[in-house]
Amino acid sequence: MNVQDFQKMKDEGRRISMVTCYDYSSARAVADSNIDCILVGDSLAMTMHGYPTTLSATTAMMALHTAAVAKGAPAKFIVGDLPFLSYRKGLKEAMDSVHELMSAGAHAVKLEGVRGHAEIVRHIVDSGVPVMGHLGLTPQSVHGLGGMKVQARTNAAVKVLTSEARELEDAGCFAIVLECVPAQGARRVTELLKIPTIGIGAGTHVGGQVLVYQDVLGLNPGFKPKFLRVYANTFEVIRTALNAYNNDVKSGAFPSESESYRDLESTDRSVTKRTEHPAQNGRGSRVTLASQMNQLSNMARV
Numbered sequence: 001m002n003v004q005d006f007q008k009m010k011d012e013g014r015r016i017s018m019v020t021c022y023d024y025s026s027a028r029a030v031a032d033s034n035i036d037c038i039l040v041g042d043s044l045a046m047t048m049h050g051y052p053t054t055l056s057a058t059t060a061m062m063a064l065h066t067a068a069v070a071k072g073a074p075a076k077f078i079v080g081d082l083p084f085l086s087y088r089k090g091l092k093e094a095m096d097s098v099h100e101l102m103s104a105g106a107h108a109v110k111l112e113g114v115r116g117h118a119e120i121v122r123h124i125v126d127s128g129v130p131v132m133g134h135l136g137l138t139p140q141s142v143h144g145l146g147g148m149k150v151q152a153r154t155n156a157a158v159k160v161l162t163s164e165a166r167e168l169e170d171a172g173c174f175a176i177v178l179e180c181v182p183a184q185g186a187r188r189v190t191e192l193l194k195i196p197t198i199g200i201g202a203g204t205h206v207g208g209q210v211l212v213y214q215d216v217l218g219l220n221p222g223f224k225p226k227f228l229r230v231y232a233n234t235f236e237v238i239r240t241a242l243n244a245y246n247n248d249v250k251s252g253a254f255p256s257e258s259e260s261y262r263d264l265e266s267t268d269r270s271v272t273k274r275t276e277h278p279a280q281n282g283r284g285s286r287v288t289l290a291s292q293m294n295q296l297s298n299m300a301r302v
């Protein structure tokens with residue numbers, strides 16, 4: 001996928017799938033999936049660092065995570081989020097942030113809103129860097145919005161949303177994320193724009209969907225917004241595996257003889273050969289792939 005494919009997919013009526021990703025090992029899983037593209041979102045301040053909002057993300061954090069994701073998913077299109085205020089302190093500061101994310105391996109950047117920084121968006125685009133917009137609920141403005149609330153619930157607010165979306169399109173954005181917007185409003189914006197919209201809590205009449213990796217995989221138990229569908233209860237799979245490992249350690253069932261190295265002079269054939277990976281021969285109460293698949297198929301639908 002490259003930046004032109006976003007437009008092509010909208011023109012051909014194909015939906016774009018996007019997921020957030022913040023680290024190397026998760027990126028390897030996304031790389032091995034059919035997901036179209038990755039967002040290294042500033043939501044990492046919450047999911048990876050435990051902050052209450054995205055306001056604590058910095059350009060240095062975003063660049064570090066972007067670099068890890070780029071190594072794990074080198075063939076995926078990666079969008080890096082410009083963090084809180086990084087594009088509101090002037091052109092030089094904005095371009096320094098863009099430079100850091102692109103050098104770390106992003107193929108595009110995303111920023112929230114448009115009021116007061118349309119010129120900066122245009123300059124980034126004119127510098128050869130694709131820009132994804134983000135309207136509706138813009139979490140970097142959480143305090144200005146009075147909380148994480150659904151936006152554009154009135155005709156007047158949809159009008160504003162539409163004109164901001166047009167402004168971003170005119171400034172050269174290649175796509176726009178619409179977050180927590182009623183489905184009819186998101187449809188209006190999507191139909192008025194040439195470029196694709198990518199929804200999160202914006203209904204089905206958009207050009208694609210984006211969700212947070214941890215949310216899709218059920219790694220964030222207790223987080224159940226209306227728009228979220230959880231596709232696997234991974235938190236439970238991990239907890240069960242860790243408890244099985246703990247039990248085996250405590251009982252002495254792990255490691256088994258076949259999971260132990262033997263010295264070179266040993267004639268005992270029942271122990272692991274040096275070339276064998278220990279996990280291939282484990283016994284004990286190992287959580288089998290079959291039982292994990294069983295748990296994954298008990299998908300929690302929210």
Ligand code: KIV
Nearest residue numbers: 020041042043177210
């Ligand atoms: O930071 C993020 O994860 C995002 C998505 C929710 C769109 O901006």
